[in-house]
Amino acid sequence: MEKRALIVEDDPVHQELLKDILEGCGWSTRGVAGVAEALSELEAGGFALVITDVYLPDATGLELCRRIKSNPASSGIPVLVTTGAFLDSALTRLAEELGADEFLGKPLRLRQFLGAVDRLVAAVA
Numbered sequence: 001m002e003k004r005a006l007i008v009e010d011d012p013v014h015q016e017l018l019k020d021i022l023e024g025c026g027w028s029t030r031g032v033a034g035v036a037e038a039l040s041e042l043e044a045g046g047f048a049l050v051i052t053d054v055y056l057p058d059a060t061g062l063e064l065c066r067r068i069k070s071n072p073a074s075s076g077i078p079v080l081v082t083t084g085a086f087l088d089s090a091l092t093r094l095a096e097e098l099g100a101d102e103f104l105g106k107p108l109r110l111r112q113f114l115g116a117v118d119r120l121v122a123a124v125a
Contacts, residue, residue, distance in 0.1 A: 003121070007031045008038045008052035008064060009082075014106075018051060025114065035059040039067060042074050048121055054083040054091075062098050069099030078120035082106055 005022050009015040010033040019029045030047075032038050034056050041047070050068060052061035061081050068074045081095050084106040095103045101123075102116045 002046070002048070003027045004047050005029050005049040005051060005117075006038060006041055006047045008033075008035070008050065008056065008061060010034060010053065010056050014053070021110070021113070022117070025117075033057065035061075035064045035067075038064055042068065042071075042077075045073070047077055048124075049078050049080065049117065051080045051082065054081060054095075062095055062100070065095065065100050066098040075099075076124055078102070078124055080104065080116055080120060082108065 003026055005027050007015055007018045007029055009018060009031065015031040015033070019031055022029050030041055032041060035058050038050070038052070042050070052064050054061045056064070065079045065081060068077060068079055078101040079099065080102040081100040082104050083091070092103050101120050104113060104116060
């Protein structure tokens with residue numbers, strides 16, 4: 001499968017940063033600002049990874065994660081959830097319960113982020 005990532009981030013600066021990082025590593029990317037757009041993109045298929053922020057304008061990234069993992073057509077796509085909020089054990093546990101494959105706090109550390117991406121994609125390859 002082509003290395004194609006869906007980035008769900010409503011902050012245009014963060015979205016562009018993630019796109020630049022991944023594209024610099026050979027990925028193709030599609031960026032959207034909300035859950036409804038993300039679900040529409042996922043219906044078309046072809047994504048090897050979803051990266052989503054927790055807080056989005058139309059729903060949470062955790063809700064997006066739940067919907068991805070509960071749909072047989074998309075359940076195998078790894079989901080990396082990010083948040084700028086305080087990363088506490090309750091939020092981390094909730095993300096895991098809803099199917100998040102990885103959960104990282106912002107600001108993202110480049111090595112940690114790229115390591116997570118590599119692990120997630122290798123796990124489904």
